[in-house]
Amino acid sequence: MTTGATDLLLHRQIVDVLVAEFERGKVPAQRDDVPGRVFACAWGLYAQVHRHARAALVLTNADMAQEAHVMVRVALEHTVLLHWVVERGDAGVAAMLASQSKSVNRSVRTMRQAELVVPPEVEQEIERLTPDFNESEVVGQFRQICEQLGVLDLYVVYGVESVFVHPSVATVNAYCDDRGSLVTSPARDIHRGNFALLAPCLIWAGRDLDRLVPRQPRTEGLERLAASIGAHSALPPYRDRSARAT
DSSP, X not given: OOOOHHHHHHHHHHHHHHHHHHXXXXXXXXXXXXXXXXXXXXXHHHHHHXXXXXXXXXXXXXXXXHXXXXXXXXXXXXXXXXXXXXXXXXXXXXXHHHHHHHHHHHHHHHHHHTTOOOOHHHHHHHHHTOOOOOGGGOOOOHHHHXXXXXXXXXXXXXXXXXXXXXXXXXXXXXXXXXXXXXXXXXXXXXXXXXXXXHHHHHHHHHHHHHTTSXXXXXXXXXXXXXXXXXXXXXXXXXXXXXXXXX
16 A cells, blocks of 8 residues: 555545544344344444544644554454454354453452452442453454454554553654754654555445345445555455364
């Protein structure tokens, strides 16, 4: 994917348009053959992708493009998980819930080990919201999901974006200019690719949600947008790689 000035402007325009469409739109009707909890899960992930994209726009407009990387990374993660859930259907939702269950249980155990004083009603509410699922159905790590979808390259991108999320040398160096002087704002423009990643994320998220609604009304338009920036029009299908030939 090219990243010339004209291309970057187009990516930004696509993000602007798709976020605005989401803000003006309503929750679409789902297909009759799509389970309710699958659609609800997909919609929540889809909506959050757009909310993070909007946050990235706000931060960039406020001259905080470096901070927008946090939003970009989370948008990418939500986009890939959305596709994984749509591909797997009800089993994907069950696995997501199981993952949440494991995470909440671990948090409760940590609170007790730390002797954190939590009101009983709060702990009861946490446990009430914790579903009971087979641990074998727990969602894997993000790398595993990317491998199952054949998008390990996106895991690499995810790792690059993580440099701006966690304390890192890149973060420290951003506040040192070419003469070695410390500055109060990032000294280098290394954030030009934010919208080059957000634009395809929004397109892919739109394609996945469109699969769950009658007549898939947005497919053609989203495919044209993908072609205009040289991106794949959709993420690859899920493949169960757990049963490999020996």
